[in-house]
């Protein structure tokens with residue numbers, strides 16, 4: 539294969555023009571310790587069966603836990619949770635110190651006060667370049683009417699307009 543005609547930095551910036559929400563993906567390692575990281579690669583995949591996916595970087599400090607896990611949860615963050623997103627993206631931070639969590643179906647940590655959440659049993663693991671794609675089958679989910687946190691161009695943004703549209707729809 540030839541060399542790509544673009545740099546990874548330019549490609550990352552181009553990917554970053556895609557406006558997304560922000561999630562914290564959680565699981566437990568082999569010892570039962572909670573693990574989690576901020577991720578905007580969440581995608582809804584299928585209604586029947588109910589599937590979602592998230593992409594986990596292979597260089598993540600949590601990769602071993604995510605590689606081995608049989609379950610994970612996707613916690614979608616609300617507009618006032620940029621601080622939570624920052625903590626769960628920071629190396630060395632005690633990520634779970636400032637959040638309250640509970641277990642629902644699988645035991646993966648569900649963050650209290652998030653916008654919505656999906657508690658998933660692992661459906662399929664796909665090796666994809668420098669990321670691992672986790673496809674999960676939703677076992678339980680919860681939704682609130684708070685406004686979503688957005689991410690675009692490397693910045694957290696407010697999506698109040700989108701939330702109003704959602705409530706009216």
Ligand SMILES: Cc1cc2nc3c(=O)[nH]c(=O)nc-3n(C[C@H](O)[C@H](O)[C@H](O)COP(=O)(O)O)c2cc1C
Nearest residue numbers: 575576577578579593594595598599600626627689
């Ligand atoms: C808004 C945002 C979205 C992110 N999305 C992802 C993602 O989808 N997948 C991923 O592997 N890392 C993502 N990251 C990076 C991780 O949150 C984390 O910073 C990185 O993996 C380093 O920490 P770790 O080694 O403990 O995982 C994202 C970071 C931010 C701030």
